[in-house]
Amino acid sequence: MPKKAKKGGGGGKTEEERLLYLQQRAQAEEEMAKKKEEILTLFLKDKLQKEEKNTAVNLLKLNEGWRSILRQTRAAELRKDITVLSQTFERQLDGLNNVIKNLERDLQEAERQSAQVRRVHLQHLERLWAQQDKRLMVLQQQWEDALHHLSSRFRSERKQMLAHSQQQRADLEDATFTVEQQHKEVMNEIHRLYSESIASYQSTHEDRVASLGMEDKVGLKAKALQNQETLQLRKNDSEKLDELVLRNQRYIKMTEEVTKTIKELQDAISQQKVKLKSSNIEKESLEQDLKAARNEGNKRTHKLRDQLTQRHSAARKQLVDLTVQSNSAAKKLQAVIAKGERVLRVAEMCRKLEGEQENVLTPSLVVDNQRSEREELTKEIPEFPELHQVTRRINAALLHREALKKQRDDLSRENRQLRLLLRQHLDAMTVSDHTLDGPHALLAVYQAPTTTAPSDAGRRHTVIEAVHAVKQSL
Incomplete structure (x- = not known):
């Protein structure tokens, strides 16, 4: 009987020891997990700081390069605008000088009339x-x-x-x-x-x-x-x-x-x-x-x-x-004169384009069209060569207009795509007040710009690092 009691007492101590061991083991595992998490967070924080520094440096370089490009393009545009504005200003100045002279003449006439009226009065x-x-x-x-x-x-x-x-x-x-x-x-x-x-x-x-x-x-x-x-x-x-x-x-x-x-x-x-x-x-x-x-x-x-x-x-x-x-009459006259000048310039450009369109058209298409038109005209009205020439010119102009329309549609579509890419790129580069007020300033992630153009096999795609996703999650 006492042996049995001793066995029961020894079994109870081992249970307690086992429970203590399990508790100590759980605590040690928790401490190890905490240490791992702390180490991981420190590592991630260091990596995040490095990435932030790199992104800031890259953004500064990109901004400087983009600004220099924009500055150059803007300088060229401004030079052109300045030349155009100087010319328009000179024209306006000449018009204003003429208006001032007319007004001075009218004013002198009005003063003479007022003096005469005052004298009569x-x-x-x-x-x-x-x-x-x-x-x-x-x-x-x-x-x-x-x-x-x-x-x-x-x-x-x-x-x-x-x-x-x-x-x-x-x-x-x-x-x-x-x-x-x-x-x-x-x-x-x-x-x-x-x-x-x-x-x-x-x-x-x-x-x-x-x-x-x-x-x-x-x-x-x-x-x-x-x-x-x-x-x-x-x-x-x-x-x-x-x-x-x-x-x-x-x-x-x-x-x-x-x-x-x-x-x-x-x-x-x-x-x-x-x-x-x-x-x-x-x-x-x-x-x-x-x-x-x-x-x-x-x-x-x-x-x-x-x-x-x-x-x-x-x-x-x-x-x-x-x-x-x-x-107002002088302004209207200036507007009419400017409109006439624009019409003359447009007419000159149309004349130049009309002269160039004969050289722009493909020779084969022109030759085929001319041949078919010549055959039709010779069949239908062989006795009017002038009319044949006029119809040939009209058909060539219609074909050229269709080609220009197609080219204009392609250029407008490409222009829209380029504008979309430029807007998305500028949105990615600009820093708003909302992003500055956020917890991680200057770390906003934007969608990659996409286009509706057909895919190119040799085209390079934009790569977004996982650090940005970690920043967003933190």
Whole structure:
């Protein structure tokens, strides 16, 4: 039993050792794999750096070579362009000189016309100013004459009215003085008569009282007589008083009439004042009319000035339009001349090509065509050799046109292929902002340029190294 236990214990230790061994082995394998990966990555990184340096150097060399080629071709093109541009510039300069001369001549003519128009305008202005001054002088003279006439008439009327009013005032003063004197005399006469009647009445009363005591009957008769006399005297006094009252009433009526005349004179004076005011108002209205006429004359002169300025501006605008139209006409004429020159050059080139096409055509084809055409023409119309020559030329031209069309199609197809190759090559050489911002700048891989041309057995193909693919994967 203890042996069995020992065996079981020994078997357990070997299991643990085996597990530890396996773990250590797995760790060692993992470390070896990591070391291999690190070594591989370091190797690849070194190789990648070397390839990057080589590609950078190759790209620099390629760029320098391409730039030198482009520089040479561009320099030749620029020289040609410069010669063409210098010629065109000289032609344009000559045309512009001619245009400038024409414009100077037109400008001198326009200045002469404007000076003539300005001179005529100044003459019209002077004539209008003279007429306006003459009219203003006539109006001023009329206004002064009317004002002098009105002032003299007003002065004479005022003097007459003042003299008449003074005369009437003196007459009124004399009449009032005489009336007052008469009134005073009448009143004094009335007082005197009244005092005399009172005194006579008192004396008679006293005499009667005195005589009553002496005489009774005789006194009574005498008193009766005296009473009758006194009554008669009283009647006389009353008649005198009535006359005085009538005279007083007449004087009162006279005073009323005098007051009425005074009122009439005052009314006449007020009417004269109203007339003076109305005449002053008329004079002010005349002055206002004269001012309005003067303002209207000034407005007309300003209006004439505005019209003249507008005409000047219109003439200037017409001159500008004329210069613009002359410039446009000169440009159109230059364009027509250039077009004519181009047409002449094209005609010359066509003539040269027409002369060359007879030499370009293949002799056999020309001979066969001429032979067949000659046979047909001799069969159909042997009596017109000129027509035969014309038809031969037309057929040759048609054949040459077909050959040129075919050649043009081939050249255009080849040109498109070359442009495609050049564009792809330039795209491969250019560095964009997207590639510069990427993790591996200047390591962009582009598709190899392809063409639609037929395959050539001796043609070399573009080889892309695997390093570029590794760069892309990393």
